[in-house]
Amino acid sequence: MSVSNCGLADRLNKWVSLTPAERDALARLEDRPRTIRRGAVLMEEQARSDELFVVQQGMLMCYVLLDDGSRQVVRFLFPGDLFALSALVYARSPDTVVAVSNAVVCPFDRGQIAKLATEHPRLFSLILVLNQIERVITTDRLAGLGRTSARVRVATLLLSLRGQMRHAGMEVGTSFTPGLTQEEMGDAIGLTAVHVNRMLRQLEDDALIKREGGRVHLLDEAQLAREAGYIDRFEGLDLSWLPPGR
Amino acid sequence: MSVSNCGLADRLNKWVSLTPAERDALARLEDRPRTIRRGAVLMEEQARSDELFVVQQGMLMCYVLLDDGSRQVVRFLFPGDLFALSALVYARSPDTVVAVSNAVVCPFDRGQIAKLATEHPRLFSLILVLNQIERVITTDRLAGLGRTSARVRVATLLLSLRGQMRHAGMEVGTSFTPGLTQEEMGDAIGLTAVHVNRMLRQLEDDALIKREGGRVHLLDEAQLAREAGYIDRFEGLDLSWLPPGR
């Protein structure tokens, strides 16, 4: 059981050393794995739902549709990510979740969270920590959309996708496969597919990246990160305040 | 003590009926009120800090500065809001916090949160709930920045500022005082001050709003909300899963 299935436990165990009871509790969140195929919609915006999920394998994305038909991708999900936590607050999902690649997700009941809250204060605290990290990442993206150029947004997207994959335990070196169409990229960073294409070409002409097939090579990572002002929000955490594990 | 000081307890008490012990615990978070003057910087981006805060009175904003000197306001704070929760994860603040009006805030230690986690599971759960609401609001803003026009963004800003004020227990009817310069508004919605001005004028010419002094009247709220696709994220919560209070 405890072999790396790339779920939540492995993610958390990098930060604290989980007790056997805690491992058990986490395992219970992931005891109903569900396989979904690329392109499948896991949850529709506005649909009733009271389940939360852990991603175990693959890549998914969350988006909202605006009145004029345009789409905004609000988040990409990778193994170890929790999602649909909004079910803790709203009866209807605020966004649509779709699988970008084949994937495995594990639904679990809201009641499990209440149980964690009373029986495993440290685990529950870690969920708050995850939430907090996400919030900071989302505000980084907010600043990117509000105040940076198309070129910088594309560079940032590449860096952050790779960063997320790395943190999810996928093997990624200086080259990786985003697995997104240029349209999807554009919807994530507020650009048209056409303009994403031009910016990718520009980055390639400037010898910052190289593309072949679906693969992207980051040729000058330092320069990219400098231009993008990219900060890895999974680095340098300080969790010394956490209550003891049970 | 329990008279409405517009702090966290009053906010939470609208959703659940707090036990005496819970009220006590919350009161302890707010036992060191600090008064700050309009314009004062409460916390600098990148500064070390391990305190969290509750807003008791007034209005503050959080922003980040980008490399090119531009600014993005990421959040406005009102009475009852928690902030600097990022201190639970990072040793350095990701953003700058400044008072937009004279204000009263209450700092408290990270350890208090750990204590809540073990002793008051329901309160701790409610903090997660607050966090979740914020996250959804932030993604709404993300979609706004990525995919909506300047006019819509200005309309949304007005509606959401008023919404936040109302939820903080301030008296606001169809007219209210944003208390922001047009530059600050622009920095919140990714526009220049000049363009904010033009959009405000346009909304006024279309008889959707009226301005006098610092006051804004929402003349046709229904139409504004329709154009903006505005959703009040403090409405319609479902907190039935919460563990019992202690």
Place this chain on the structure above:
DNA sequence: CGATGTTTTGATCTTTTTCAACCAAAGTGG
């Protein structure tokens, strides 16, 4: 009253979108 900061307006410039066409790769059905 002078000094400073904010709002307003016009003119011009830049960035990004829109529209349209074409191409390559990958499926699909016969």
Place this chain on the structure above:
DNA sequence: CCACTTTGGTTGAAAAAGATCAAAACATCG
């Protein structure tokens, strides 16, 4: 296995949205 459709990528030209620059009008506050 081959036409055929579909999907995604690429490029150019024109249009639109918003930014930038500059100046003047207003406010506010010592």
